[in-house]
Amino acid sequence: MIIVLKRDATEAQIEHILEKIREWGLTPSLSRGEERSIIGVIGNESILRVKPVDVFPGVDYTMNVVKPYKLANAAFHPARTVIELPSLNGAAPVRIGGNELVVMAGPCAVESREGLLEVAQCVKEAGATVLRAGAFKPRTSPYAFQGMGVKGLSILAEAREKYGLYIVSEVMDTRDVEMIEEMCDIIQIGARNMQNFNLLKVVGRCDKPVMIKRGLSSTIQELLMSAEYVMSQGNQRVILCERGIRTFEPMTRNTLDLSAVPVLNRETHLPVIVDPSHGTGHWDLVRPMACAAVAAGADGVMVEVHPRPEEAFSDGSQSLVPAKFRLMMEQMRAIAGAVGKTM
Ligand code: PEP
Ligand code: MN
Numbered sequence: 001m002i003i004v005l006k007r008d009a010t011e012a013q014i015e016h017i018l019e020k021i022r023e024w025g026l027t028p029s030l031s032r033g034e035e036r037s038i039i040g041v042i043g044n045e046s047i048l049r050v051k052p053v054d055v056f057p058g059v060d061y062t063m064n065v066v067k068p069y070k071l072a073n074a075a076f077h078p079a080r081t082v083i084e085l086p087s088l089n090g091a092a093p094v095r096i097g098g099n100e101l102v103v104m105a106g107p108c109a110v111e112s113r114e115g116l117l118e119v120a121q122c123v124k125e126a127g128a129t130v131l132r133a134g135a136f137k138p139r140t141s142p143y144a145f146q147g148m149g150v151k152g153l154s155i156l157a158e159a160r161e162k163y164g165l166y167i168v169s170e171v172m173d174t175r176d177v178e179m180i181e182e183m184c185d186i187i188q189i190g191a192r193n194m195q196n197f198n199l200l201k202v203v204g205r206c207d208k209p210v211m212i213k214r215g216l217s218s219t220i221q222e223l224l225m226s227a228e229y230v231m232s233q234g235n236q237r238v239i240l241c242e243r244g245i246r247t248f249e250p251m252t253r254n255t256l257d258l259s260a261v262p263v264l265n266r267e268t269h270l271p272v273i274v275d276p277s278h279g280t281g282h283w284d285l286v287r288p289m290a291c292a293a294v295a296a297g298a299d300g301v302m303v304e305v306h307p308r309p310e311e312a313f314s315d316g317s318q319s320l321v322p323a324k325f326r327l328m329m330e331q332m333r334a335i336a337g338a339v340g341k342t343m
Pocket of ligand 2 (some may be wrong): 108278315
């Protein structure tokens, strides 16, 4: 930490601060400037999180130089995390975070058995390895379709068996975690629950990978702190998902922050997925932004696919029809090659 002193800080005030810092087992180093002086503090700074240094007379402001995320921090974990999903139906296991690009695709929600199996077959044939669909849906309106619940999960399990697709699905309630953990391959924490710390702690004790979607108004550091919550409980298999943030721009549902991809790749060793469906809200923007995500260094994309978007219970306007999904896959493959990834 760097403590910047007020211009009129007195010698007695400075001495008092230095004394306190030594008392906490840290080493202060005072640098006197013409205009003002600063104190650099080194040592185990975790104590400073509970000691309000700013309140000492003579202190103007403080700056943290150590990042609050440790387990998720690339500096402490130079090897990138590669999450291996166990082999399904004898096929090669899928790795998320390595050289392989992963495509998670499917409808916004499980709407019916026939509908889900139809999409599953189509995304499988086009090369996706993970099937997405919500059984528990976080809807803005309590009158909107809330998802099929447990029945939806068993339909997902059937699609998994039939097509050899891994399943990712959202959990919203700590009481459902055990069931989702049992039925799915990746547990999804939705944007609205990114800072549901109790939920994060519970999935942190699970044995399945957890994908955390960036909150609607969350910073990249807050997303990393949510990953830290999960990891602090023992589960190191965390995937981060950029899915757009709320800005003043009404032409898109959210503003897809693709600069978050290289920032995350610099700050953390965890895999990064981009969701251009929720990120843009419009099907015609999904393919270009999926391609841009690959070019920016994402480890994969998550997209919504529906054979009849006009009949979708939710998010039809941002869902790709199968032909457009296939085109997206083709273009992504070309870009993947250019950035040293395979698909
Ligand atoms: C979803 O992926 O189903 C979803 C609800 O997305 P988000 O949490 O990003 O809004
Ligand atoms: Mn959706």
